[in-house]
Amino acid sequence: xxxxxxxxxxxxxxxxxxxxxxxxxxxxxxxxxxxxxxxxxxxxxxxxxxxxxxxxxxxxxxxxxxxxxxxxxxxxxxxxxxxxxxxxxxxxxxxxxxxxxxxxxxxxxxxxx
Numbered sequence: 001x002x003x004x005x006x007x008x009x010x011x012x013x014x015x016x017x018x019x020x021x022x023x024x025x026x027x028x029x030x031x032x033x034x035x036x037x038x039x040x041x042x043x044x045x046x047x048x049x050x051x052x053x054x055x056x057x058x059x060x061x062x063x064x065x066x067x068x069x070x071x072x073x074x075x076x077x078x079x080x081x082x083x084x085x086x087x088x089x090x091x092x093x094x095x096x097x098x099x100x101x102x103x104x105x106x107x108x109x110x111x112x113x
Contacts, residue, residue: 047078 017027045054049064069075096102 046080047075048080049078 017023046057047055047065049068051064053062053064055062055065065075065078068078
């Protein structure tokens with residue numbers, strides 16, 4: 001956003017805040033409490049979609065989850081784990097020094113597409 005648009009938006013917001021009697025302190029405290037609620041509720045979701053939508057398992061099931069289940073996916077697929085995922089084991093390194101084909105025509109062939 002360029003500087004003029006930003007300044008214009010700030011002026012518009014200040015006018016609207018005055019119109020509704022909102023003080024900057026009111027806005028700051030509302031934003032702070034909202035951020036505190038979000039950080040406390042970060043793990044509130046029990047299920048998560050690939051696009052980041054979450055559902056805590058309470059109330060009506062959201063449409064994205066209903067559609068996935070009707071398409072054949074299990075609800076367990078979307079459940080968030082409370083334990084961190086295990087790191088995959090390191091790949092085994094290949095020792096090319098003892099390659100029996102080193103220097104042979106087989107080793108020099110380029111792969112075909």
